[in-house]
Structure formats: C-alpha cells, structure tokens
Amino acid sequence: IYHLAIYKIDTSLYKIIVYLSIPKSLTIPSPPAIINSFSRLSHNMETKNQTDIAEFLLLGLSEDPEQQPLLFGLFLTIYLVTALGNLLIMLAIGSDSHLHTPMYFFLSHLSFTDLCFSTTTVPKMLVNIERRSKSISYTGCLTQVCFVLLFAGLENFLLAAMAYDRYVAICHPLRYVVIMNPCLCGLLILLSLVISSADALLHTLMVFRLSFCTELEIPHFFCELDHVIKLACSDTLINNILVYLVTSILGGVPLLGIIFSYTQIVSSILRMPSAGGKYKAFSTCGSHLSVVSLFYGTAFGVYISSALTHSSKETAIASLMYTVVPPMLNPFIYSLRNRDMKQALRKLI
Structure with a gap:
C-alpha cells in the first residue's frame, strides 16, 4: 500500500x-x-529577515572626496562652538545666584537641549567622514530618529514655556513671583519632557513595524523620520498619518501659545506711558523672540524646501540649517544681548 x-x-x-x-x-x-x-x-x-540585518547608508552633504576634509573641519568647529557656548551658559546660570530665576531656569534647560540635539547628529557624521564610511546600523538609525524627535520636541515646548514666562512678567508683573513659582516651572519642564518622549517613542515604535527589503540610502547626514519612512517597502499609511497629525498638534499648539503670548505682550507694551518702560520691556523679550524666529524659521524652511524641490541635496542643506545652526547661535543671542548674562560669563571666565 x-x-x-x-x-x-x-x-x-x-x-x-x-x-x-x-x-x-x-x-x-x-x-x-x-x-x-x-x-x-x-x-x-x-x-x-532583511530588516534584522538592514544597514542604512547616510549619503551626507557631498560625495566628493576632496570636500570631505573641509566638511570635517567645518562641522567639527561648529560642534565645538555649540558645545562650548551651551556649556558656558549652563555653568554661568548655575554659578550665579542672581540668575536663579524662572527665565534663566528655562534658558539653562534650553542650552542643555541644544547641546543634546547637536550631539545626536553631528558626531556620527564626523565619524563617518573620518572613517570614509557612510553606514549606520538599523538600531543606530532608529535611535538617532528617536533622540532627534525628543530634543526637537523638547525645544519646541521650552520656547513656549519661555514665552509664557515673558507674558506673565510683562502683563502681570505684580503676580509674577506667585505665578511663576518653582513648582510650576518644574512641572512645565516635566510635562514637556513627558510629551516629547511619548511622541519620540510612538514614531520610533511605528517604524519598527516597517519592513526594509532593499539597499537603503538616506540622502542626508543623519536619520530623519520622513526619509526612513519613505525607504520602507511595506505599507506606510499609518506612519504618514501619525506624522502629520502629531506634528500638527504638538508643533501647532506651542506655536499658537507663543503667538498669543507675544500678542498680549505687544498690546501691553503699547499701553505703557513712558518710552523707557517700553524699551526695557522690549529688551527683555528681544533675545527670546530672536531664538523663536530662528527655530521656527529654519523649521518652516525645511518644510517649504521639501515641498517645492525634489533635490535631496537642497533638502539636506535646509535640514542642516534647522538641526545645526540654532543650537550654535542661541548662546550668542542670549549672551550678547543680555547684560546679566555678560556679567555672569565674565565672573565665570
């Protein structure tokens, strides 16, 4: 049988x-x-099993071998200036008791965030240039995506908290000490950290569900969420919906809060009788307004560049302005236009 x-x-x-x-x-x-x-x-x-062994390739800003030493020197200088400037701001605020106020409390956290933001992207690029390599591991790429989202979101919320601090100081000066108490300041920092962490983890975990079946080339110098999603060979509809929805909410709400705060600030300043009072009030907001303009201006520049051009190099340069330039310039903006910071830095140095 x-x-x-x-x-x-x-x-x-x-x-x-x-x-x-x-x-x-x-x-x-x-x-x-x-x-x-x-x-x-x-x-x-x-x-x-391709996802388990996938290795992303960061194409960087240029593939010309002759330009690599120039790029290495340029970005090494930018990173050192960024690290030194933000460390000096944090040390100056921590060492001077006159700067232990809500405004400088938020500024010290902003400097720490800027330092971490720059550290997330620039050192890996420097290592790749020095080793003449373009590779980044799958885990390393997603880790970079997570921390970029974390620190970008945290900076966004910190700028909104600083705008609220200036709003209370100018529009409600007699109640400033009562409203901006240490408990509220700490709560704002904690809330910003929790929301930013949840956002970063959500997007990172959603990327884990994607499959990558081909050689993966990212036309950038770091792993950006949008580029990683575009390289997936599985369905990315849910990822794209989450990106646009969460970005609109977590980016739009703080921005609306900043706009509302400065609308009230300008209205309050215009009602002041003396020119000296108006100048003093404007001077206390000038540095923060410059930082806000730089942060959101470069962010909108990245969005507009990616929408209007199909050139990956132009988009990478726009993203460079967003991720590298603000952390480097913020310490100079606050130290050059703030008398108290100048005095604290002189004592420290």
Missing part, C-alpha cells in the same frame, strides 16, 4: 534529506518541484 520516497535536496541554503511515507495512490512530486518550493521558502525568509 505504501512505498518509501527518499529525496536528497541540496541547495545553497539547505542540505536536507526528506523521508516520506506516502500512499501509493498519491502522485509523488519530483525532486525539482521540491527544490523550487524550498527556494521560494528561502527567498521569503530572506525578505522577512
């Missing part, structure tokens, strides 16, 4: 001896058919 079929299947991935006890009434498949079945299974397994 039964006969024994013995096949030896030898492929590049499998070396299998198959023993089958098959009824004589059934048709026995030929060895080539079984080999083809195992080949298809092998291909499917390779496709499914």
Whole structure:
C-alpha cells in the first residue's frame, strides 16, 4: 500500500534529506518541484529577515572626496562652538545666584537641549567622514530618529514655556513671583519632557513595524523620520498619518501659545506711558523672540524646501540649517544681548 520516497535536496541554503511515507495512490512530486518550493521558502525568509540585518547608508552633504576634509573641519568647529557656548551658559546660570530665576531656569534647560540635539547628529557624521564610511546600523538609525524627535520636541515646548514666562512678567508683573513659582516651572519642564518622549517613542515604535527589503540610502547626514519612512517597502499609511497629525498638534499648539503670548505682550507694551518702560520691556523679550524666529524659521524652511524641490541635496542643506545652526547661535543671542548674562560669563571666565 505504501512505498518509501527518499529525496536528497541540496541547495545553497539547505542540505536536507526528506523521508516520506506516502500512499501509493498519491502522485509523488519530483525532486525539482521540491527544490523550487524550498527556494521560494528561502527567498521569503530572506525578505522577512532583511530588516534584522538592514544597514542604512547616510549619503551626507557631498560625495566628493576632496570636500570631505573641509566638511570635517567645518562641522567639527561648529560642534565645538555649540558645545562650548551651551556649556558656558549652563555653568554661568548655575554659578550665579542672581540668575536663579524662572527665565534663566528655562534658558539653562534650553542650552542643555541644544547641546543634546547637536550631539545626536553631528558626531556620527564626523565619524563617518573620518572613517570614509557612510553606514549606520538599523538600531543606530532608529535611535538617532528617536533622540532627534525628543530634543526637537523638547525645544519646541521650552520656547513656549519661555514665552509664557515673558507674558506673565510683562502683563502681570505684580503676580509674577506667585505665578511663576518653582513648582510650576518644574512641572512645565516635566510635562514637556513627558510629551516629547511619548511622541519620540510612538514614531520610533511605528517604524519598527516597517519592513526594509532593499539597499537603503538616506540622502542626508543623519536619520530623519520622513526619509526612513519613505525607504520602507511595506505599507506606510499609518506612519504618514501619525506624522502629520502629531506634528500638527504638538508643533501647532506651542506655536499658537507663543503667538498669543507675544500678542498680549505687544498690546501691553503699547499701553505703557513712558518710552523707557517700553524699551526695557522690549529688551527683555528681544533675545527670546530672536531664538523663536530662528527655530521656527529654519523649521518652516525645511518644510517649504521639501515641498517645492525634489533635490535631496537642497533638502539636506535646509535640514542642516534647522538641526545645526540654532543650537550654535542661541548662546550668542542670549549672551550678547543680555547684560546679566555678560556679567555672569565674565565672573565665570
């Protein structure tokens, strides 16, 4: 009734001896058919496991070998200036008791965020240039995506908190100490951190569900969420909806809060009788307004550049302005236009 079929299947991935006890009434498949079945299974397994071994390639700003030393020197200088400037701001605020106020409390956290934001992207680019390599691991890329989202979101909320601080100081000066108490300041920082962390983790976990089946080239010097999603070979509809929805909410609400705060500030300043009072009030907001304009101006520049041009290099340069320039310039904006900061820095140095 039964006969024994013995096949030896030898492929590049499998070396299998198959023993089958098959009824004589059934048709026995030929060895080539079984080999083809195992080949298809092998291909499917390779496709499914591609995400586990995927290595992204960061193409950077230029692929010209002659420009690499220039780029290395430029970005090393930018990073050192950024790190030194923000560290000096934090040390000056921490060492001077006169600066232990809500405004400088938020400023010290902004400097820390700027330093972390720059550290997330620039050192990896410098390492790749020095090693003449473009690779970044799958885990490393998603880690970079997570921290870029975290610190960008945190800076966004910190700027809104600083705008609220200036609003209370100018529009409600007699109640400033009561409203901007240490408990509220700490709560605003904690809330900003929690929301930014949740946003970063949400997008990062959603990227984990995507499959990447081909050689992955990112036309950028760091892993940006939008570029990573575009390289996926699986369905990205949910990811794209989340990106636009969450960005609109978490980016729009703080921006509206800043606009409202400065609308009230300008209205209050215009009602002041003396020119000296108006100048003093404007001077207390000038540095923060410059930082806000720089941050949102470069962010909108990235969005407009990606919408109007299909050139990956132009988009990368716009993103460079957003991720590298504000953290470097913020310490200069606050120190050059603030007398208290100048005095604290002189004492520190």
